[in-house]
Each structure stands twice: as structure tokens, then as C-alpha cells.
Amino acid sequence: YHSHSMSARSAFDGAVFMASQMKLLEDFKRDAHPDKVNLAGREYVGEHGHTTWLPPVRKIKQQISTDPTLTPEYTHILGIPEFTRRATQLALGKDSPAIVESRVFGIQTVGCTGAVRLGAELLRSCYCSSSSWSGPILLSSPCDDSLAGTFKAAGIEDVQYYRYWDAESNGVCVENMLYDLENAPEQCVVVLFASGHRPTGAELSQEDWKRVAEVMVVRFHNKTRNQD
Template sequence: MFFRSSSKLVAPVLRRTYSTSRWSKVVKGPEDPILGVSVAFNKDTSPSKINLGVGAYRDDNGKPYVLECVKKADKKIYEAGVDHEYAPIVGVSSFNNAAVQLALGEDCKALKEKRVVTVQAISGTGALRVAAAFIARFLPGVTAYVPNPTWGNHNVIFADCGVPVKSYTYYNPQNCGLNFDGMFKDIQSAPNGSVILLHACAHNPTGVDPSMEQWKKISQLCKEKNHFVLFDFAYQGFASGSPEQDAEPVRYFVNEGHEIALCQSFAKNFGLYGERIGAFSLIGSTPDEAINIESQLKILIRPMYSNPPVYGARLVSTILSNKDLTAEWRSEVKLMADRIINMREQLVKYLKQHGSTRDWSHITNQIGMFCYTGLTGEQVDRLASEFHIYLTRNGRISIAGITPRNVEYLAKAMHKVTSESK
């Protein structure tokens, strides 16, 4: 309603009490620890500064890398003159088929039997969010177990969806490796039918993965306990350089009859971070069950984000439906994985060359983008204040931030702070 004041129309002054604001009880939340590292890095003006916090691949010059196969797919999509219509609720079907086939393999029995439902997701995070919402709705009260430590978002996603979340032992700080006995015992002690989240490969943040023998034992245990296994597969191809090798644990579980949930991300292996492209799959026991599951996933997704963005899906499906582009993608994902493996080796070489007598073998034993160095919070603080090297206080470094130009400087700094610590 408007009032006439002299010759102008003016809106009435809203009646409100200014003494108490509606949002006065909203307190400032803490910074995300990883983003906090970038903030500190950006503020630093030193030319030798290094950012080892960000979980995004960088090339030898420390620059973001756009895959050649992505550039070619981009061109193809542009030339095809596509429209910008909505995708269905479940996303782009050619992408969904290609995504799940990449993870489970062409010969997967469950796929052939049409028992697998796949929906496009808003990258790995979105896939996990849909997974958690589905679990909350259809397995109410069931606790999800995540490794300790795990990617920081796991706990929050489950908690935000109302899924009780606990952790199982994972890391052994004594040897910077896997505490397999602890992991086994904790999964064994979890109530039958619990949700067990497993990182399929390149565990974040530790870089520590079970061996195939250990995976087999976990599979058997989860079967005995009737646990529901959820694989978070954010790094297919990025760990070993071979998408097949990285998929081995997932494929093993599926072949063993586990009706798993699978969350895929195409952020790292296709370098499509900002395109937010991922997939969520669930395996049912019959094709009818799969149809029912899909209908419920649609009901869940519709009020969440209605339907997913199409561009990333078009890129990935264009690549995976074309033999030459797929071959090029395979060589590029290997190139990224090999650069990471090489930087691990270089770092250890320079640590030794500069006189470090510590055992740094975990740096090369661990796999994927991240390395749990074993550096203490105090040592991390010194790296930042004296050497302009930024990482999270848990000692995790993103190997992607290491380049041939900064690796020796980093090794010297790491040696200095570790040799001068008590």
C-alpha cells in the first residue's frame, strides 16, 4: 500500500523494533579450515609462498590444468548447438550410464541385471548429500560409520541429514599408515546393518588405502555383519593412474554381492571442479526394486534442487562415449597421477639430500592428492610464519601444490622445522 505525500508516492515506514534484530542470535561461525589456509596464503606477499591446502590439481607451473579431452568435448558440444533445456530430475541419462559403467566395469553382473540405479549429482558432495538423505529416510536411526580421520564434509553431511554418525579407527600415527586391526575391530563392533562409509581409493586426508587383501577381509566382515557399504569414489584414476586399478575394491565388493551405494565425483579426474558433476548409484536386489529406488530418489531430489546442471554431464558423456577422447582422458588422468607420484618421490629425495634422517617412506607409500606428513601443528605454524608455506594444522599437504620449482625449498623447510623440534 502507498501513501500520497505532496506529489510523490512513498511506501509506508515499516513498523519494527530496532532494539532486537531478527538475526542478533546468529554468531559468526568458524572459517572452513581448508579455505582458511587459502585466505592466509592469499594475504602473503612473499614470492616463495606455497599453498599446500587446496585439493585441486595444479600443473608443473602451479597452474590449474584444463584437460585437452575436455577442451575437445567443449568444442564438440558448442558445434552441436545444444539447447539449454532442463535435464530430467535424474540428470543426463548418457552421463549416468557412462559414469556407473566407468566405476563398476562393463562386465558388472548387477548392471547387466538392471539392478543399478544411477542419478546425476552435484559433484561428489551432492552425491553424498543425496545418499545421506536417502539413508535418513529409508534407514532411519541407522548410524553411519566414517573413518577417523576423514574428509571433513562427511560428518557434517550425515549430521545435517539427521543420520547419526560415528567413526571407525583408520589411521596409525606411529607409522603414518593404516591401523587395519583397529579398523577391523571397530567395523566388527558396529551394530549389524550399520552404514559403513569407505573411501574407494586415495583416502582423504591421509593418502592411506587398504591393500587388496585387506579390502577382501573388510568385504567379508561387512557381509557377516550385514553392513550397508557406501563407497565414496572421488578419485577414480587419480590415485594409481589407472581407472580400473582404482576401481578394484568397489568392483570386488559388488562382485561379492554387496548392494552398495556409490558416490562418484568427476571434479578431480576430469578437472571439472567448478562444473559440479558427480553421480549417485544404488544397487537393488531386483530390477523392480531398482525402479522403486529410482522413484524415491526423484521424490528426494525434486525439492532439493529440482534437476542437476547439464554442462559437466555433457562434457563427461561426450568424452566417455568417444573412443579417441576416452583414450586421451586415460592418458591425461595418468599424467596427473604420475606427476603427483613423482612429486612425492622428489620431496623424499630432497629431504634426504638436505640431511633429514627421519623415515619419510610414508610420503611415497601414501597415494593420491593428499599426504599426511606427520608434521605437528607447531611445525605447520612455523612453516607458515618462517617459510610462507601453508597447509592445514593436521599436517596434511596437497601434493598437487608441489612443483619442480618449489619442491626443494619445501623439503629444506620441512627438514628445518622437524629437525629443530623436540
């Protein structure tokens, strides 16, 4: 008879390091203080600590559950065509020249990380395998912890950053961002965040976007590859 004084451990213990944001969330859940507040959460949380259902989401879920025409079938490999069509129209505008000229193509992915990974795989298959290109990828500083790792997991190791957040003004440091984009390495791929920037929540104004677009157009003519 042999007893173990320690609880059984998994072979995968320590194989994956927890991202700082996830560790913070776990610490928050364990904290018993009644007045705790999580300022880095992704969800709308009510007074009792439960995720709040937004009215449109609740309504759509009810419609789906009672719609007799819906059947549990696999969707197309690229997603639901009507969904991607309307999503691109929402993002760019129904009358966008890019849409009118059929220069836009959208696919449905499993969340943000899934979209980034597919984009990284596309870059790797189109450029890395046929040329000496292997980066760099330019991300905002700061950005979501998972982004750099997602590109590296796809085989793109060269990840660099452009300045985005100004701690003193509590906003986007637009001038520094533009400077970094203007002086970005040749043949770089720039990842821009159209809305909901994580983790800052700070967004560019319409005027700021015009200035960013002007810089990107100039760099495009200099044969720099950019991704929005």
C-alpha cells in the same frame, strides 16, 4: 549527520563457521611467501599459482563449445542417463553381476557433498521415518570436514568413526580399520571411500578391499546396513 567508524557488517557474519580446511586455504592465499606450497589442495596448480587445465578436460570443453547439436536444455532430474550408465560401468565393470542383474542405479549429483546429502536424505526417508533407526553413520578418521555436518543436517545426528590413517607408517592402518568394522554397532551405515580419500590421499590395495568386503558381507548377514 552521523558517521560510522566501523565498516558495515552483514547480518550473517558469524552465522557459519569456516571449516579448518577452508580457513587454511584462505591463509595460504594471503601468504605472500614466494615459495609457499599448498599440500592440501584439490587442484593441479602450475608454477605461477594458477589451476592447470588437464588436457582431456580442455578438449571436452572445446568439443562442447563447438558442437552444434548441443542445446541449453534442462537435463532429466536424475541426470544424463548415458553419463550415469557409463559411470556405473566404469566404477563396477561392464560385466559386473550387479549391472547385468539390474541391481545398480545411479544418479548425477552436484559434486561430492551433493551426493552425500542425497544419500543421507535417502537413509533418513527410508529408515528414520519408518523405524527407530537414527544411526550411527561410520566415517573414516580422518575424513573431509563437511561429511559429518552433511549427515547431521539431514537429521542423522549419531556419527561415529573407524580408524583409517596411521601417522607412523604414513598409510592406511588396515588392521585397525578391519577391527573397527568387525566391531561396529549393529544397524550402522558404513561410508567407504573407493578412491581419492580426503584428506590423506591414501587408498586401500586390491587385497585390502577383498578383506574389507569379507567383513562387510559377514556384517550384512548379521543385518547391519552398509553403504559403499
